[in-house]
Amino acid sequence: MLITLVVANQKGGVGKTTTALNLAASLSAASRTVLLIDLDSQGNSTSGTGEEKNEASHSLIDILLNEGFPIEKAIEQTKYKFDLIPSSVDLISAEIELSSLPNPTSLLKNKLSNMQASYDYVVIDCPPSLGMISVSALRAASKVLIPLQCEYYSLEGLASMSKTLEEINEATGENIEINGILRTMYDPRIRLSREVSKELEEHFSEQLCDTVIPRNVKLAEAPSFGMPALYYEPEAKGTLAYLALAGEIINKFESNTNIY
Ligand SMILES: Nc1ncnc2c1ncn2[C@@H]1O[C@H](COP(=O)(O)OP(=O)(O)O)[C@@H](O)[C@H]1O
Ligand SMILES: [Mg+2]
Structure with a gap:
């Protein structure tokens, strides 16, 4: 059964x-078939x-805007064990074009629902905003994952994220929640x-991942070599943390996933 993991937070950095990148690598290392979709125009x-x-490709735009465009046409193989739908610069203008459609945020969900047999996981990297592109991804989500730094404003950000999800649910009839x-x-x-982490444990014990990703320079270095950390420095603390997170996701989500 396909699990669409949407990695979202309106805050950048x-x-x-x-x-998203290291989960795609780690889940595929655990013998899951994975498609990574890069919905951020920055293309990181x-x-x-x-x-x-791909500067010339309109594939992502076509997926989001053109009902007849099949998602398969946009999929590329990577050097690693997972596939990729690469980012496209015109994602920026897509926000505006989407707003003129009657059902601007439902196409990605519809198209991914036809991919049940193709992958175990689709991992979606969202832009740092909650515009139509992120809403399209959230509507397609089986599970929503919110990364956050344990800082003063993180809890406020989480509250505003929950509120936005409620608004989306009201407007679309979806039942999206933070998983x-x-x-x-x-x-x-x-x-x-430590204090913010403790607050999270107290108030969000159900959603909070047991795995904590440490600050680790190898995670920051790996992308400049075009590599997920697993291939750049397999023994690094950060690499091991993302492998542990993949294990946690497999244990938690594969046993209780809503079919859409
Ligand atoms: N666990 C980590 N340890 C060290 N650096 C990290 C870690 N996670 C992310 N970074 C670095 O922090 C910056 C922001 O991370 P990124 O994943 O690009 O955030 P976002 O996609 O939310 O904007 C990047 O330069 C990235 O390499
Ligand atoms: Mg990013």
Whole structure:
């Protein structure tokens, strides 16, 4: 059964791309078939797999805007064990074009629902905003994963994310919720980080991932070599943390996934 994991947070720099990329690598290392979709026009997930951002390709736009365009046409193989739909620069203009459609955010969901037999996981890296592109991804999600840094504003960000999801649900009739909260770039030496982490444990125990991603320079270096950390430095703490996260996701989500 296909599990669509959507990695979202309206804030930039919280570890969405690092999480999407390294989860795709880690889940595929656990013998799951994986498709990574880079919905951020910055294309960091795309370059992190060593692929070029395809300047000429309109594939992602066609997936989002053109009902007759099959998703399969946009899929590329990477050097690693997972496939990729690369980012495209015209994602920026897609936000505007989408707003003129009658059902602007439902195409991705419809198209992914036809991919049940093709992959075990689709991992979607979202842009740092909650515009129509992110809403399209969230509507297609079987599970929503929110990476966050344990900082002062993180809890507020989480509250506003929950509120936005409620609004989307009201407008679309979906039942989207936050299924996983992931602590990223965690440094236990920082007191505030420990405190925010404790707050998360108290108030979001159900959604909070047991796995904590440590601040680890190997995770930051790997993309500049076009590699997920697993291939760049397999023994690094950050690599091992993302492998553990994949294990946690497999245990938690493969046993209780809503079919859509
Ligand atoms: N656990 C980590 N340890 C060290 N650096 C990290 C870690 N996670 C992310 N980074 C770095 O932090 C920056 C922002 O991360 P990124 O995944 O691009 O966030 P987002 O996609 O939310 O904008 C990047 O330079 C990335 O390499
Ligand atoms: Mg990103």
